[in-house]
Amino acid sequence: xxxxxxxxxxxxxxxxxxxxxxxxxxxxxxxxxxPDKLLAKAQELGVTISAIWLTHGHLDHVGATGELKNRxxxxxxxxxxxxxxxxxxxxxxxxxxxxxxxxPFSPDRxxxxxxxxxxxxxxxxxxxxxGHTPGHVVLFNPKAQWAQVGDVLFKGSIGRTDFPxxxxxxxLDAIRHRLFPLGDQVRFVPGHGPMxxxxxxxxxxxxxxxxxxx
Numbered sequence: 001x002x003x004x005x006x007x008x009x010x011x012x013x014x015x016x017x018x019x020x021x022x023x024x025x026x027x028x029x030x031x032x033x034x035p036d037k038l039l040a041k042a043q044e045l046g047v048t049i050s051a052i053w054l055t056h057g058h059l060d061h062v063g064a065t066g067e068l069k070n071r072x073x074x075x076x077x078x079x080x081x082x083x084x085x086x087x088x089x090x091x092x093x094x095x096x097x098x099x100x101x102x103x104p105f106s107p108d109r110x111x112x113x114x115x116x117x118x119x120x121x122x123x124x125x126x127x128x129x130x131g132h133t134p135g136h137v138v139l140f141n142p143k144a145q146w147a148q149v150g151d152v153l154f155k156g157s158i159g160r161t162d163f164p165x166x167x168x169x170x171x172l173d174a175i176r177h178r179l180f181p182l183g184d185q186v187r188f189v190p191g192h193g194p195m196x197x198x199x200x201x202x203x204x205x206x207x208x209x210x211x212x213x214x
Contacts, residue, residue, distance in 0.1 A: 001122045001144040005189065006041050009033040009099070011060045016148055016189050019047045020120025027051045027119055028068065029139065029148050030061040030191065033099070035068050053117065054078040055150030056136040057086030058163075059093035059102065061191060066103030075108035077117065080128050083135025084110075085165060111137050127178045131171025132159030140182060147188040147198075153179060155196035158207045175201075175208045 003018040009032045017038070019026030026047035031038055042049050049072055054062055056079045069076055086093070090102050111117075113128040117139065127138040132151045136159075140147040151159040153175055161168040179188075184199025202210050 001119075001141055001146065003146070003189070004041065004045065005195075006038055008037065009060050009063065012192055013060045014189055014191055014193075017042055017045070017047060017049075018119065018122075018148075019045075020122045023120030024048055025050050025120040027053050027117075029053045029189075030055055030150065031064040031068055032060040033063045035064040035071070038064065038068070039071075050074055050119070051117075052076045053139060053148075054107065055138065055148060055191070056133040057083035058133065058151070059090060059097060059099055061150065062087070062090070063094075063099060063102045066105035069105050070103060076105055077109045078107060078111045078126075079133075079137050080112065080130075080135035081110040082130065083133050085135075086133060110135075127174075129171075129174035129178055131161055131167050131169075131174050133163070134165045134167075136174075138179065140186070145183065145186050147179070147182065147186055149179065149188045149190055151191040153188065153201060153205075153208070154190040154192065155194050155201070156205055158205070159191075172208060176213065180208075 002021050006015045008015050013032040015031050016029040094101050111126045115126040117124040125140045129136050129138045129152045138149045186198045
């Protein structure tokens with residue numbers, strides 16, 4: 001498995017192009033904006049985009065999805081159905097944050113806890129991790145010991161829960177009981193900012209480190 005991070009939008013959101021090293025079949029995870037930039041990177045790397053995967057429904061993570069779906073003719077997969085609340089309000093989100101009006105879309109498939117996604121010869125497990133949004137999911141590749149966690153967890157911080165339908169306790173539970181058991185060695189891509197490992201966050205993250213929970 002290979003991947004590259006492509007920051008997009010004024011929020012510097014981490015869109016990830018991930019692909020199977022053997023087949024060059026790839027997926028765009030959380031294409032928040034700048035579709036031409038994303039397509040140019042895939043062409044540069046010789047990756048064929050076969051799907052769009054979404055961790056959650058906030059505009060900075062899905063803003064280019066409708067346009068890319070129309071241009072590429074590929075399925076949109078994710079997030080969990082509970083984030084339809086956010087996906088149905090994309091125009092409102094765009095007005096709120098001063099973003100261009102997005103092309104509307106509907107996911108071709110919602111994801112559930114325990115679902116499996118494949119990309120060439122690579123396999124990704126789906127973890128439902130609500131809290132930042134009710135339908136947030138995390139995508140985990142066991143072989144690569146790698147995860148895309150969206151806005152659940154960051155290097156030294158955690159996702160906001162002050163948006164509508166956010167839930168701070170659910171977020172803490174998702175991190176502590178669904179992410180951390182994956183193993184300290186797991187590298188993760190957050191929705192914004194630099195990568196980290198689950199072990200580093202267990203040791204030092206001021207919101208979810210082990211020492212805070214006895």
